[in-house]
Amino acid sequence: MKQGPIALIDENMPVIVVAINKGHYDKTVSNIQEIKALKGKVIAIVTAGGETVKALADHVIEVPETLECLPTINHHSLAIIVLPYGSTLRKKCTPTAELIKIDDRRIKKEKTPKLKGRLNQDWSESSGTNSSRSKSKREVKKMNNNNNIPKVIDIVVNNDLCIGCGMCVYKCPSKALEMGWNENGFLVPSIIDDCDSNGDCLSVCPFNPFPKKEVKTEDELAEKYLPDTNQFHKKIGKYNNIYAGYSNEFRLSSSSGGLATYVCAELLEKKIVHHIFSIKETSKPNTHYEYSVSSNKTDLLIASKTRYFPVTLATVLKEIDKLEGTIAIVGVACFIKSIRLAQHSDPKLKEKITFLIGIICGGVKSRFFTEYLASKMDIKVANIQKPQFRKKDITSTANDYSFTCSDMDQEEKAIRMKTVGDMWGTGLFKANACDFCDDVTTELADISLGDAWLDPYYKDGSGTNVVVTRSLIAENLIKEGITNKDLVAGLLPLEDFLASQQGSFNHRHTGLPSRIKMAKKNNQLIPPKRYENENVTTDFKIVQNQRMKIRAKSLEVWRNSPDAKSFDIAMGKSLSWLRCFTKINHKRKGVTHKKNRLFEIIQERFFSKK
């Protein structure tokens, strides 16, 4: 589709698409996605199969297959017939007997009543002054201006899929975008200047629903950017080795085993890079933390520890051209993906950003999460000082950490996270985008670091990392650290690593298809995902549905009444239902597991050849 017709599309514009399941089918699908992104109504004429188009279109007319050389002529003529038919319905005229006759003959019987009803409803809704033909001059001007809305705003932010990485702000050639807080406590871009709509912003967005084939998912990007890997696992992506361990020097001043800070320090010390982009405290009002540049070990120490708080790369990327030498960036999976996409669109960035440190991520939290925890300790939102998310208790287990912060009087207060309840498995205060992220292990980073949430490591309150290496530099840093005794670490069996992130794999891989289905039902655009087509059991679908509801409700409740006590009351019932659905799911899984085991035993005892 060219710019001309694209400019005409809005929610009042029906578009007839001839999408026969041959030739340019993929291209047609991509055009339909674009029409949907612009809120156009799609009436698709399809032949048998055509499931992708059926799922995307608002109305489907299924026609029989004909001779290879004829379909285009046949289906185009059908489109020409349907158009006046719809128009007559919209104008509330009676379609001529001739049209009805042709229509009934061509449209599959079971589709006919549905189609007629829907056409009537949608097209009569769009009649009157909103119809595109009778747009006033002011409306036409507004429509043209809408066309100059940056693509990321139109397609990602307005679709609630923005994760706030800020790469679009950096990439925008017109400097038309700026990051700021939205009403739900997340950082998102907004427009501050004229946009030339060239779409550069969308090309680097990790949640672009229309990525090019060569960067379609993490798998394609890994192929290009991780040439030194020698292993692959469906859930982990490409990798070299997996370790568990900690840094002797940084463990206690870090959130987990201190390996993230160790790797950053070694990269600077060995002059592999000259600067590190990671997270530090900021004095900006209401912001607490932001990305900034570290070029020495002292800076790095301030930049250690996990911050469950929204941050954006936009604050540091603007410095990139001013910095001499090379850069390493610490980031969660979607941020790392945005960097790879930027490197793909501008290969010079690969020479500048030479190393990526991935933080394994279970979801980013709204600013409301911090406000809620502070409110639990009777600290008002405006008074929150120095929030810390992972204060260790080395006498207890690694998952028994506290949230701390001070009031205006500077006195530090603490609350054990165990007493607050499950903040991760419930979806509370989480970004919608995270529900459509299938990269559990930060697959595109040179090295990924997470928590070793498994026996015996979690029993040590000082913290232990899991580590995945994906480049020779990363592999050498870890091996040298072990040899020099800077690190206490060893290889971790694959099954143990998978077990350490089991909750995340369950939610982000197993549950994803059902969330995608729900989102598509609501006309939400979703980027291509690798776990889209797998089966989800009914009980787990119910769990997913409830988590999504809780996520959205938690943001709404806090936005309207930022007080922990009333929040707990408002969320109580929904959380109880989730607990109940989760129990049923676990019970069912237990029974299925026992059944499978029994079959295995029977198989081994009675049918296996000795």
Ligand SMILES: Cc1cc2nc3c(=O)[nH]c(=O)nc-3n(C[C@H](O)[C@H](O)[C@H](O)COP(=O)(O)OP(=O)(O)OC[C@H]3O[C@@H](n4cnc5c(N)ncnc54)[C@H](O)[C@@H]3O)c2cc1C
């Ligand atoms: C939002 C979030 C969710 C996480 N979820 C999981 C999970 O589900 N499973 C799991 O195993 N691990 C998870 N982690 C990672 C874990 O909390 C530790 O950060 C990781 O194990 C590294 O520990 P460390 O002691 O080596 O890091 P440290 O030595 O303490 O260094 C932490 C590094 O991370 C950087 N950093 C801190 N906050 C952020 C942020 N918001 N975005 C980008 N960089 C940041 C710091 O600047 C520093 O460079 C998550 C981290 C974050 C930020």
Ligand code: SF4
């Ligand atoms: S996810 Fe990143 S690139 Fe995409 S719109 Fe949001 S800030 Fe921009």
Ligand code: SF4
């Ligand atoms: S869960 Fe995925 S999308 Fe969400 S913050 Fe983490 S890496 Fe990004």
